[in-house]
Structure formats: C-alpha cells, structure tokens
Amino acid sequence: MAERQKFYLTTPIFYPNGVPHIGHAYTALATDAIARFERLDGKDVRFLTGTDEHGLKMKQTAAEEGMSPQELADRNSAVFRRMEDALDCTYDDYIRTTEPRHHEACTELWRRMEAAGDIYLSKYTGWYSVRQEAYFDEKETEVGDDGVRREPLGSPVEWTEEETYFFRLSSFQDKLLAHYEANPEFVLPRERRNEVVSFVEGGLQDLSISRTSFDWGIKVPSDPGHVMYVWVDALTNYITGAGFPDESNPLWGHWPADVHIIGKDIVRFHAVYWPAFLMSAGVELPKRVFAHGFLFNRGEKMSKSVGNVVDPFNLVETYGVDQTRYFFLREVGFGQDGSYGHEAIVNRTNADLANDIGNLAQRSLSMIAKNCEGKVPAPGSFTDADKAILAAADGLHVLVRQAMDRQAIKHYLDAVWDVVADANRYFAGEEPWAKRKTDLERMNTILYVTAEVVRQVAILAQPVVPNGAKQLLDFLSVAEDARDFAALGETGRLEVGVELPKPTGAFPRYVEPEAADGGKA
RNA sequence: GGGCCCGUAGCUCAAUUGGUUAGAGCCGACGGCUCAUAACCGUCUGGUUGGGGGUUCAAGUCCCUCCGGGCCUACCA
Numbered sequence: 001m002a003e004r005q006k007f008y009l010t011t012p013i014f015y016p017n018g019v020p021h022i023g024h025a026y027t028a029l030a031t032d033a034i035a036r037f038e039r040l041d042g043k044d045v046r047f048l049t050g051t052d053e054h055g056l057k058m059k060q061t062a063a064e065e066g067m068s069p070q071e072l073a074d075r076n077s078a079v080f081r082r083m084e085d086a087l088d089c090t091y092d093d094y095i096r097t098t099e100p101r102h103h104e105a106c107t108e109l110w111r112r113m114e115a116a117g118d119i120y121l122s123k124y125t126g127w128y129s130v131r132q133e134a135y136f137d138e139k140e141t142e143v144g145d146d147g148v149r150r151e152p153l154g155s156p157v158e159w160t161e162e163e164t165y166f167f168r169l170s171s172f173q174d175k176l177l178a179h180y181e182a183n184p185e186f187v188l189p190r191e192r193r194n195e196v197v198s199f200v201e202g203g204l205q206d207l208s209i210s211r212t213s214f215d216w217g218i219k220v221p222s223d224p225g226h227v228m229y230v231w232v233d234a235l236t237n238y239i240t241g242a243g244f245p246d247e248s249n250p251l252w253g254h255w256p257a258d259v260h261i262i263g264k265d266i267v268r269f270h271a272v273y274w275p276a277f278l279m280s281a282g283v284e285l286p287k288r289v290f291a292h293g294f295l296f297n298r299g300e301k302m303s304k305s306v307g308n309v310v311d312p313f314n315l316v317e318t319y320g321v322d323q324t325r326y327f328f329l330r331e332v333g334f335g336q337d338g339s340y341g342h343e344a345i346v347n348r349t350n351a352d353l354a355n356d357i358g359n360l361a362q363r364s365l366s367m368i369a370k371n372c373e374g375k376v377p378a379p380g381s382f383t384d385a386d387k388a389i390l391a392a393a394d395g396l397h398v399l400v401r402q403a404m405d406r407q408a409i410k411h412y413l414d415a416v417w418d419v420v421a422d423a424n425r426y427f428a429g430e431e432p433w434a435k436r437k438t439d440l441e442r443m444n445t446i447l448y449v450t451a452e453v454v455r456q457v458a459i460l461a462q463p464v465v466p467n468g469a470k471q472l473l474d475f476l477s478v479a480e481d482a483r484d485f486a487a488l489g490e491t492g493r494l495e496v497g498v499e500l501p502k503p504t505g506a507f508p509r510y511v512e513p514e515a516a517d518g519g520k521a
Numbered sequence: 522g523g524g525c526c527c528g529u530a531g532c533u534c535a536a537u538u539g540g541u542u543a544g545a546g547c548c549g550a551c552g553g554c555u556c557a558u559a560a561c562c563g564u565c566u567g568g569u570u571g572g573g574g575g576u577u578c579a580a581g582u583c584c585c586u587c588c589g590g591g592c593c594u595a596c597c598a
Contacts, residue, residue, distance in 0.1 A: 433554090
C-alpha cells in the first residue's frame, strides 16, 4: 500500500497579548476546514496552530497585570486555545514559542543563517515603536498635538540606538524573484502575489533581527545579550512544529508545508522574509502562502438581547459552531475581504443549512421512516431524472478537489450546494408523496436516490459543518469508516435494507429570541 | 509619484478567460404543493455590465480616458 500523501498546513501563531477577535477565529476555522477536507480526501494531514508569546509587549502587559510574562502567556494562550476548541478546530499540535523545542529550532536556524554568512552585527539608530517592534524613518513619523511623536499607525516612537544583528535580506532579491517566477502560485491570491513581487522588485534592505532593549525572547546563541527579532522567532514555529532541527524526527517528513494560511496583513513576512531565512539556512521552502482577507462589521446592529456577538465565543454561542463556520466560508470569497452582520448570518445559515440541506434530509428521511419501515428502500430502475441527480452528486468529488487545490473554499461549497438545490427540485418534481398512493416502487426509488444524494452531500459538508453533517450521516446509518471521500460516488451507495434511526431536524433554524426587554440597541 | 485590484439586478456574487437573448442565490410580488424545519417547487419584477471613446465580424471580457472604492509602495518636508 502506497504511503499516504502528506499535507501540512498552519495558521499564524497568535499573539496572546489580548483576547481573540473575529479575525483570529476566521483564520482558525478556515484553516480547520481545509485540514478536515484534506484529511477526508485521504491525506496524512498535520495541522499546526499556537501562540507567539515573546516580545516587549508581553513583558509590559504582564508587568501591568502584576504577573510574570510566562504567567501571562500561560493564561492567554489558553484562551486562544479555547477559542479554537470552541470552533471545533482539529489541530494536531498547538505550539507555544516559549517551549524548549521552539528555542532549539530558532537557535539552530539562526546558527545556520550565521554559518551561511547572512548575519552580521551593526548598529541601528532611529525612531523605534515598541508596539510595532520596528524602526521608522523620521519622515514616516509625526509629532501629534499632544507632543508625542508617532509612526503612521499611531503608536508612539522613541529615539533609539542599539547594536543589532542584521540579516542580509538584500542579497536574496534575485533568488526570491526567481522563486516567485518559477512558482506562480507560491503566493495566493494573485493580487497578493503581485504586491509581493513589486515590493521585492523595489529593492530589499537588510533586516534587523535582534534586540537588546528587552530580554523576553529567544537568546541569540553567540551573543546572549540579544534576543531574536519577533519574526525570526515567530515564523520558525512552522518548522519547530515539524520537528526541526531533528531531521530524523518522523514529523520532519511533513516539511515543507503545503500551505501557510495567513491574513493579508502579514503577507510580506511570510512571502519575503520567511523564504529568505529558509534559503539562507538551506531548508526547503513552503509550497504556498495563502492570504485571506479582512472581515468588516458593516454597522449591522447586533441585537441587544444577544449582546456583543462580534466576540468569537459569543458568535458560536449565538449561532452555533457549524453556522459560524459555514457563514464565513460560504459568504466570503476566501482571499477577499468580506462583511458580516446578524441579518446576513441568519439569512445565510437558515437558507442554506436549515431550509436547503436540513429540510431536504428531514423530508426524505421522515418519509422513509413512515413508509419504508425505517429501512433504506430498494430502488427500482432509474429514470433519466434519477440518473441526472446521482451523476451530479457523483461528480462533486472531482469538482471540489479542483477548487480546494487552490483553497477556493467558497467555490467548493458553491458546488455542493448547487447539488442540494438540484436535489430539492428533483424531490419536488418527482413528488414521492403522490407516488405513495399510486406507485410504491417509484416512491422507493425517489427516496433512495434522495437519501443517497444526502449521503454524499453530508460527507462533503463535513469539513465545514462537522456536527450537522455527522448527524445526517448518523441518520443514514453510514458506518464510521465510510464517511471519508473514498466513499463518495457509486462505490459508496447506500445499502438497501439498512435500518435507519428516527430522524430529527439537523441544522435548526435560527429564530429571533422574542425581545423580552421590549426594545433594541 | 509609481504599481496592483475592484466597480455587473435593491443586497451578495457568476459569466468556460472576446463568442448566441449577461446568469444564480437572498429579498419582494403572485401562484402551486403538503413529504418537510412558517420549509419546498414554479412564474414574475428587477441591468444602457460606473461614464465616455476606441480596436474587432463580435467587448462584461482587450486598449485609452474620466469618476468612484480598496490596497501595496515611494516621495515631498
């Protein structure tokens, strides 16, 4: 038996200086959907996420709260982890940059870059922003009315001179451009790639990669007075999670990563700095960096009775995990910006989940329960209509795989729900309830075909709505080991005569809670 | 200043990458059905594809320009 194809994907590691917001949730649930998809498609998936716990901000926040940085990291990292759990994320490993294994990986990566001659000591002077952990040209800064000098994003800067190690990023310009050229889908979507290319074409300056102004970080091996710059530390997590530097670790077989899922705000670090570090250290480059867009709350009024639903935990509590996941993945083109609001979430999830697939399953399965002794009915010969809808369902696997090869999550869902809509039309057009009185065999056939389509749709929906999909598969008595994509198509057809449990509604409608307080925001 | 992306029905988006009368969902109106989660099916309303010009037998798609929105990057001090 051939070894399964490996698939390694990551989220960025989150900075647990504050509480998780909807952007973190979006990244995590999207990455999870991809992970589940590839797993169901037979791959040996490794899904890494975690928290990035070093830096001055952590140290300062900890001081403000009267605790050590490690205590703060422990406390807040747990919150992020709980968020991912609340979203039903199936990460295989939750990395924390304060762990020894990560210190080892960073240290070794640094050593290799140094050995390659790409690191040198020099002095950096300029306006430094603690919040951004970055220097700014004086021209970029501005003194505000309050007399405080700030960088463009508004954080205060102070004049700083420090000795710092530099990475020879400037010498990687041509190699990076050659890599983008040879791998047109290294950065997706296309617009992001264009930005990256034009940025690199504009010339690269060497990058300051160490700090002496604080000590909450990973020490530079040859010079412990320095700690590593945030991005050397943070980006390296992706190889730490694959066992680096122990290349005999079985996990190392997962590197290079198939895709780093990130938000578009951190494209440059992932598409320019990270590959340059790896080239320098002689480590293979990840195959793809996929940048998703931002989500905006378009001033939709959230109901007072449900409170501030923008918080990820509240979203899940208010609408449900499946609903939250489905909404963001179906409504927003992955890679583009999107917006969300109460009404949009309710409309989308009620229409697609409750009305379309939930109701289709319920109406067909309850007919089976009532008219077929609760067993999968035996179909007669198939008509053209039967064959057409079955063929549509059977054809989905190829279609969705094509979409997901480019992380086109929305397209994958579009395709699946097109079939759901077809199935509703089919069911209504064939009128099994009428055939019940005139032609039982025909009724059985229609119910069989519909249930079979529901089976395939449920299997395909698992990555996005794992709970509701599981419920549907349970209603169809589909064996646990027949729920992956290998069971799609003709080979996995429902077995006639199998007993089915009494169905109840999967994907309940969201109904507005009666405004008990009599008013709204 | 240079560069990139976008603007299609009230809303969210399609259109095999120049090829017939620009499609679908949601919303709305009307009708149907009763298996079903106030669900489902059908019909209809709704567009000079932001404006203008050009290339072509043919433009939502290519070129120019203007308007509007977003983003990357650089400069001016």
